[in-house]
Amino acid sequence: MEAIVVEGLRKQFDPPKGPVAVDTVSFQIGEGEIFSLLGPNGAGKTTTISILSCLLRPDGGDARVGGFSVTREPEKVKALIGVVPQDIALYEDMSGRENLLFWGRMYGMSGAALNKRVDEVLELIGLVDRQKDRVDKYSGGMKRRVNIGAALLHNPRFLYFDEPTVGIDPQSRRSILDGVKDLNASGVTVLYTTHYMEEAQELSHRIGIMDKGAMIATGTQDELVRLVGERTRIDLTLDREAETLAARWRELPGVSSVSAPDDGSMWLSVQDANVLMPKLFDGARAVGARIIEISLAEPNLEMVFLHLTGRALRD
Amino acid sequence: MRALSIAWKDTRHVYRNIAGLALMLVAPLLLATALGAAFGSGDNFSIAAVKTVVADLDVGAEAGAPAAGATIAGALDNPDMADLLDVTKVDTAVTAKATVDAGDAEVAVIIPSGLSAALMASDSAGSEVQIYRDPALSVGPAIATAVVSSVVQSLNGARAAAAASVHLAVSLGVTEDSELADLASKSAEAFSGLAQSEPPVTLEERAPLVPGLEQQKRPNVASQVLVGMMLFFMLFGAATPSRSILDEHREGTLARLFTTPTPRSVILGGKYIAVFLVVLVQAIILLLAGWLLLGAHWGALGPVVVLTLCGAVVAASLGLVTVSFAKTPAQAGAVSSAIFVFIGLISGSFTGGANIGGAFAIVRRVSPLGWLLEGWNGVLFGGSWQSIALPVVAALAFALAFFGIATFFFRRRYA
Numbered sequence: 001m002e003a004i005v006v007e008g009l010r011k012q013f014d015p016p017k018g019p020v021a022v023d024t025v026s027f028q029i030g031e032g033e034i035f036s037l038l039g040p041n042g043a044g045k046t047t048t049i050s051i052l053s054c055l056l057r058p059d060g061g062d063a064r065v066g067g068f069s070v071t072r073e074p075e076k077v078k079a080l081i082g083v084v085p086q087d088i089a090l091y092e093d094m095s096g097r098e099n100l101l102f103w104g105r106m107y108g109m110s111g112a113a114l115n116k117r118v119d120e121v122l123e124l125i126g127l128v129d130r131q132k133d134r135v136d137k138y139s140g141g142m143k144r145r146v147n148i149g150a151a152l153l154h155n156p157r158f159l160y161f162d163e164p165t166v167g168i169d170p171q172s173r174r175s176i177l178d179g180v181k182d183l184n185a186s187g188v189t190v191l192y193t194t195h196y197m198e199e200a201q202e203l204s205h206r207i208g209i210m211d212k213g214a215m216i217a218t219g220t221q222d223e224l225v226r227l228v229g230e231r232t233r234i235d236l237t238l239d240r241e242a243e244t245l246a247a248r249w250r251e252l253p254g255v256s257s258v259s260a261p262d263d264g265s266m267w268l269s270v271q272d273a274n275v276l277m278p279k280l281f282d283g284a285r286a287v288g289a290r291i292i293e294i295s296l297a298e299p300n301l302e303m304v305f306l307h308l309t310g311r312a313l314r315d
Numbered sequence: 316m317r318a319l320s321i322a323w324k325d326t327r328h329v330y331r332n333i334a335g336l337a338l339m340l341v342a343p344l345l346l347a348t349a350l351g352a353a354f355g356s357g358d359n360f361s362i363a364a365v366k367t368v369v370a371d372l373d374v375g376a377e378a379g380a381p382a383a384g385a386t387i388a389g390a391l392d393n394p395d396m397a398d399l400l401d402v403t404k405v406d407t408a409v410t411a412k413a414t415v416d417a418g419d420a421e422v423a424v425i426i427p428s429g430l431s432a433a434l435m436a437s438d439s440a441g442s443e444v445q446i447y448r449d450p451a452l453s454v455g456p457a458i459a460t461a462v463v464s465s466v467v468q469s470l471n472g473a474r475a476a477a478a479a480s481v482h483l484a485v486s487l488g489v490t491e492d493s494e495l496a497d498l499a500s501k502s503a504e505a506f507s508g509l510a511q512s513e514p515p516v517t518l519e520e521r522a523p524l525v526p527g528l529e530q531q532k533r534p535n536v537a538s539q540v541l542v543g544m545m546l547f548f549m550l551f552g553a554a555t556p557s558r559s560i561l562d563e564h565r566e567g568t569l570a571r572l573f574t575t576p577t578p579r580s581v582i583l584g585g586k587y588i589a590v591f592l593v594v595l596v597q598a599i600i601l602l603l604a605g606w607l608l609l610g611a612h613w614g615a616l617g618p619v620v621v622l623t624l625c626g627a628v629v630a631a632s633l634g635l636v637t638v639s640f641a642k643t644p645a646q647a648g649a650v651s652s653a654i655f656v657f658i659g660l661i662s663g664s665f666t667g668g669a670n671i672g673g674a675f676a677i678v679r680r681v682s683p684l685g686w687l688l689e690g691w692n693g694v695l696f697g698g699s700w701q702s703i704a705l706p707v708v709a710a711l712a713f714a715l716a717f718f719g720i721a722t723f724f725f726r727r728r729y730a
């Protein structure tokens with residue numbers, strides 16, 4: 001059963017000259033699914049989430065969340081959803097606990113039930129010890145966790161996470177990803193946005209790839225990877241920066257794309273690895289570089305993005 | 316309920332900000348205390364007697380004739396003026412100035428030796444009475460100056476009268492010098508006697524005069540000053556929580572609020588309640604502080620309560636309406652401060668509200684604060700319901716209009 005149905009959503013900021021942030025986007029999310037919107041900066045992920053949160057009105061199209069229209073029945077939709085905004089939206093001069101109590105009241109909760117639920121959520125986000133401290137005394141990771149906690153209080157059926165792991169340490173990130181999986185396991189349908197391919201890969205049942213306001217592909221990870229065709233990925237590391245080498249390899253027959261080198265590391269999408277590998281070693285030797293690590297892998301979502309747009313996911 | 320949660324959160328936020336509290340509570344109290352002290356702490360709106368030294372160097376036009384200097388010195392030392400001027404006589408101009416320089420007097424009046432002669436002659440060279448004063452002070456020297464100039468004016472009148480009578484006598488054929496001089500001095504004396512029969516300055520009667528209430532009690536100065544200051548600084552008190560709408564917009568919590576099932580009208584309503592609560596608490600603290608620390612007597616309880624509530628409503632509406640025009644918190648701060656100072660000026664917030672009469676009493680009715688001050692003056696001078704009825708209705712009408720405008724702009728932007 002489709003829990004969220006998005007049809008022809010369109011949003012332009014400051015018309016007529018402003019950017020078309022979301023351009024006729026359609027997709028569906030099944031009940032109990034984790035659906036990720038993957039895309040680079042400015043792809044339109046936050047704008048899409050804002051429309052599905054009834055925060056922005058679309059210029060065209062509509063979406064149904066749990067059967068209710070975001071344009072015509074926003075009150076009904078809002079009661080079903082919990083939104084974790086991309087930027088931390090908390091009251092810095094109040095404690096973590098006071099924040100949770102306040103946001104709980106905004107969802108119509110009160111009294112003993114609210115207090116009990118706040119205790120549970122504090123436990124869940126691991127902030128029982130620091131609950132009385134003001135939020136502006138928290139670390140970035142702790143703020144992120146309260147930011148998430150505030151969306152969980154009313155046990156929503158749908159949870160939207162807008163890049164919840166940006167700018168935090170690997171440990172906090174791990175606990176957030178595990179938390180999302182746990183929530184999903186308990187039956188919550190999740191809409192998750194990220195520009196980290198690995199997160200989308202790890203979490204999602206299905207993924208939508210967005211670029212410049214458009215949804216350029218949707219499907220399971222396998223379905224998306226198949227778009228790249230019968231190709232193999234070669235991951236390799238050189239002992240030096242390799243911009244010129246990458247450019248030269250891009251011209252080799254049988255190479256469909258080469259990622260932008262990152263500190264000597266890059267990957268190539270090729271038709272037949274066995275034919276190409278000797279040519280790569282030759283090319284490296286010709287410019288006095290050495291390949292110090294090389295491996296073969298299945299194509300990933302980053303290759304899919306490159307394949308579809310001609311650009312890397314992260315610039 | 317949700318609106319109250321929002322209001323409570325915003326109110327606490329304001330009262331946690333020390334700098335904001337200083338502006339809301341400390342500034343008006345300090346100003347009222349300072350101004351109250353400057354005007355004396357008596358129960359009357361009277362000014363502490365100004366210490367004045369007089370050096371009368373005028374030797375008179377000729378022996379036996381009345382000297383102009385003595386007339387001025389006498390006017391200053393007049394028992395009727397004892398409340399206002401505390402006069403000491405010294406012999407030389409140097410001593411007089413030294414007394415002021417040493418801070419033992421606020422003003423020195425130096426009457427030149429040739430004053431009478433100059434007044435008798437047709438040109439007035441050497442007839443300047445010198446007022447020497449401490450430039451840091453203004454109230455005391457202004458009074459001394461007013462007294463002196465009123466005497467000098469009447470003396471000038473006397474001179475004109477003398478000259479006119481001499482001309483008349485000459486044209487009638489009187490030529491004897493001593494006869495003419497006698498005539499001149501007699502007519503001058505007659506004129507100045509006439510002029511002096513009017514008290515030169517009547518400051519007591521410039522004190523607040525509410526028609527029909529002359530017999531009522533006089534409130535102390537600090538309370539009158541504090542009312543004006545309180546209403547003025549309540550505007551700033553209101554602007555802070557009003558700005559929280561813009562702050563929350565910038566910080567993303569407003570957007571987050573809009574994703575909860577709480578309707579936008581309730582969110583805005585909560586904000587309005589917060590602004591009202593903040594200024595109401597401010598007003599109550601200031602009124603209590605004025606009563607306990609400055610000895611203010613606010614007047615009949617019922618009208619005072621109504622005026623306080625009404626003041627909070629007006630301040631809240633003004634805070635919200637000025638913020639509703641702005642796009643950023645910084646812009647709101649600058650715009651609203653400018654507007655508030657203007658409103659304070661046209662409403663008479665800085666003049667203690669008391670000695671307002673004539674045209675200004677009408678002019679300030681263009682502002683709700685002016686109406687409120689009118690109401691407060693009514694109760695301070697012992698009035699009751701009928702003296703606040705019109706001001707309250709008028710001020711609330713302003714507030715209603717401002718709330719309407721603010722709501723229109725906020726809805727257009729955020730709804």
Ligand SMILES: Nc1ncnc2c1ncn2[C@@H]1O[C@H](COP(=O)(O)OP(=O)(O)OP(=O)(O)O)[C@@H](O)[C@H]1O
Nearest residue numbers: 013019021039040041042043044045046047048195
């Ligand atoms: N309030 C706004 N006013 C004008 N333009 C906007 C506004 N919000 C977003 N945009 C524009 O819309 C486009 C999509 O922005 P959006 O925030 O949805 O992207 P995103 O995918 O969430 O990016 P990021 O990964 O950086 O968060 C961008 O070009 C952005 O500049």
Ligand SMILES: [Mg+2]
Nearest residue numbers: 045046047086
């Ligand atoms: Mg975004």
